[in-house]
Amino acid sequence: MSTTDEDRRREAALDACIDAARDSAPVPSAALLARVLDAAEAEQDRIAARHAAVPRAPRAGLWARLRQGLGGYPALAGLAAAGVAGIWIGMALPALLPGTLPGDYVVDVAPDLALDTGGDF
């Protein structure tokens, strides 16, 4: 028998043993599966307990969060004043807008800017 034949036979014998080993893989017992699952569920409970134990600051109300978001009471006061002023200007001064009085004119402070060349004035 040649060395090559012998090698081939050895390989075939090894493959037969590997196939047999694959087919005879140990099957976990019901007891092992139960122990593994018990540990899994216990760990899930621990994870949930850890999440529940993390202290959380009480959630502020909508008004408080809005106030904080805008910068507190001073910012709110300024905002309110600006709003009132805007309303007053809108109601009291439309007659003073350019083009509403005879002989009014517009001073172009930056005549080179393209913005001005296409304007509606």
Place this chain on the structure above:
Amino acid sequence: MTMPLDAHDDRSDDALLAAFARGDRAAARALTLRLTPRVLAHAARLLGNRAEAEDVAQEALLRLWRQAPHWRAGEARVTTWLYRVVANLCIDRQRRARGGAVALDAVPEPPDPAPDVPAQMQARARADALQAALGALPERQRQAVVLRHIEDCTNPEIAEIMDTTVEAVESLTTRGRRALATALAARKEDLGHVDD
């Protein structure tokens, strides 16, 4: 305690592990049923001892459960991670147990096969002979051969599990196969491999 053995779940290992971390009991069952057989089989191949393999499987899966909340999907495969944990646990046990791997001579000889022996007995004898021969291999050769030829892992996967290069894996599996073939050739009459 009862556990439905048909707790089949099509979700990937990664998806199941994420669900596990959110407290999904069905994911815990599915992962237990899917992974325990693989982990147990791998540990049994590396240790050659069923009882110790059960302990290793249980410990490896416990570590996976603890890792679940921190698991980053897509970084590593769950099975790759588990094979690595199993190998480390097995190596620790073998080093603690003085003497390490079981010598081939220490494993009982398979029963003498009579010409009319049932096929199952022959298969059993072959599987036992392979296990004994695996036990005689150096740790890393054994791990590489088991991952490549029994667990069907690719060489890059094995390299990741064993924290080495693909070339080193190829060398380990080649030398391991050669050693196994030599060990088994000495028992070819027992195992039913007769020359043509």
